[in-house]
Amino acid sequence: MALLITKKCINCDMCEPECPNQAISMGPEIYEIDPNRCTECVGHYETPTCQKVCPIDNTIIPDPIVVESNEQLWEKFVVMYHSDRL
Template sequence: MALLINDLCVNCDVCAPACPNAAISQGETIYEIAPSRCTECVGHFDVPQCIEVCPVECILVDPAHEESREQLLHKYCLLTGHAA
């Protein structure tokens, strides 16, 4: 699954630089995660880095974008050019 930033976001600016896939950007009012780029850090780290650095715990699994670990790894390979 991709991740989702909810409205508890305080725009602290720590999540975007922590994302290895550049999936996080400033939205109209809060930061947003692009599901097409979010791999939950599969291929990069053991845990999603945005969740690790978020001080208000506003980043959750997005039920609208369900993906298996294998699908996330495939997306990682497409984004980075690495072989699985």
């Protein structure tokens, strides 16, 4: 599943540059994750880097609306990887 940034976000700017898929950007009030680009770092790292660098516990959580299997995350990574190379 894609990840979601909750209202606990303090806009510290730590997560956005760490995202290898460029899925994080500033929203109207807090940072947001584009679920179409989020692979939970599958294809890049073993754990999501945004969660690792976030200073506030439980601010970046699995998005309950966008449920994806590990296989689906891999497929999304492969499609993005190839389309970004074109």
